[in-house]
Amino acid sequence: MRADQTRSQDNEEFFWNEEARRCKYIDKFIGRDIAEIIEKDILLKKLTLSLTGTRGKEILDCGCGTGNLSAYLAMKDAYVKSFDISSEMVKVAYVNAEKNGISGRCNFLCCGFDDLPYRDVSFDLVVGAYILHHVDVERVVRELHRALKPGGRAVFTETWRKNPLLVWAGKYLAGRFGIAKYGTKYEHPITTVDIKKMRKVFPEIYLEFPEFIFLKKQQRMYFDGRKIQSLLPVS
Numbered sequence: 001m002r003a004d005q006t007r008s009q010d011n012e013e014f015f016w017n018e019e020a021r022r023c024k025y026i027d028k029f030i031g032r033d034i035a036e037i038i039e040k041d042i043l044l045k046k047l048t049l050s051l052t053g054t055r056g057k058e059i060l061d062c063g064c065g066t067g068n069l070s071a072y073l074a075m076k077d078a079y080v081k082s083f084d085i086s087s088e089m090v091k092v093a094y095v096n097a098e099k100n101g102i103s104g105r106c107n108f109l110c111c112g113f114d115d116l117p118y119r120d121v122s123f124d125l126v127v128g129a130y131i132l133h134h135v136d137v138e139r140v141v142r143e144l145h146r147a148l149k150p151g152g153r154a155v156f157t158e159t160w161r162k163n164p165l166l167v168w169a170g171k172y173l174a175g176r177f178g179i180a181k182y183g184t185k186y187e188h189p190i191t192t193v194d195i196k197k198m199r200k201v202f203p204e205i206y207l208e209f210p211e212f213i214f215l216k217k218q219q220r221m222y223f224d225g226r227k228i229q230s231l232l233p234v235s
Contacts, residue, residue, distance in 0.1 A: 012134055012187075013085045013112075016065075020088035025066050034071045034100055043157045044069065044129055046208075050155055054078040057124040060147060062156075063131030064108065067093025073127070074105040081118065083109040113140045118147050126154040133159045134187045138197040145201045154202065159189040160209070 019025075038044050048069075055077040061070045064082035066089060074080045074097065084090050087110045097103040111117065113135055126144050144154050199205055 013087075016084070016086035017088040020086060020092060025089070025092045034068055034075060034096075037068050038072050047127070047129065047155060047157045048072060051125065051127065054125065058122060058149075059125045059127060060118065060123045062113070062126060062128035062144075063134070064093050065089050065129075067096040067106070067108065069127065069129055070106050070108070071097055071100050071102055074102040075100065077105075078125075079105055081107045081109075081123075083111050083116065085110070085112045113143055116143055116147065120146050121149045123147050124149055124152050126152070128156045130158065132156055132194075133189055137190070137194045138200075141198050141201045 038048055051073070054073055057078045059073055059078045059080045061067075061073070061080055061082035064070050064084045065086075067082060070080045070082040070093060082093060084093065090108050090110045093106075093108045094103070097106040097108070109117065126148055132140065141154075148154065195205060195207070
């Protein structure tokens with residue numbers, strides 16, 4: 001691993017460990033209805049609606065965070081393996097699965113994309129929410145392709161560089177007017193250059209851009225310390 005990749009990974013790990021502690025995610029999410037959480041997040045809901053026929057499938061959830069997406073898929077009778085670079089987030093995901101009675105269908109690991117322990121052609125489906133903009137896309141898509149079974153799909157929801165509100169908010173709002181500057185210096189919204197890199201490994205990529213949700217309540221936005229997102233399914 002290059003030195004810059006190591007610094008990026010260490011920085012992301014530290015940030016999300018601190019975020020999990022600061023926001024007390026283990027108290028915030030545990031006991032809440034998973035379906036309700038998904039329903040209230042427009043983009044997660046749209047992602048899950050695109051994942052049909054998951055029963056009995058082997059699914060990899062990349063950068064699982066609090067484990068809400070993993071738990072939702074396990075409740076749909078999928079077998080889910082998940083990983084996150086943050087050990088604190090993995091703790092939350094474990095408890096989340098236990099509280100929802102689906103720990104037998106979920107497996108969580110603390111690791112990054114650089115040290116994935118999964119065998120080749122292991123998964124029918126690879127998913128992720130707001131994770132690709134944290135990593136070296138060109139390197140990561142090769143790992144995803146390696147882990148997918150023939151005919152498998154990868155589906156992600158992501159930030160998008162050509163979203164004008166995202167760019168404007170990042171430049172003029174983040175870190176000002178009491179609005180948190182959220183994230184690390186190593187992340188960047190997905191660009192058309194990133195898409196070209198992905199197509200070297202996944203020639204068929206379908207992009208979908210849902211309605212702007214910048215000012216809607218209970219969505220990921222700068223006013224909530226988070227960013228707006230755009231759906232980026234990769235297949």
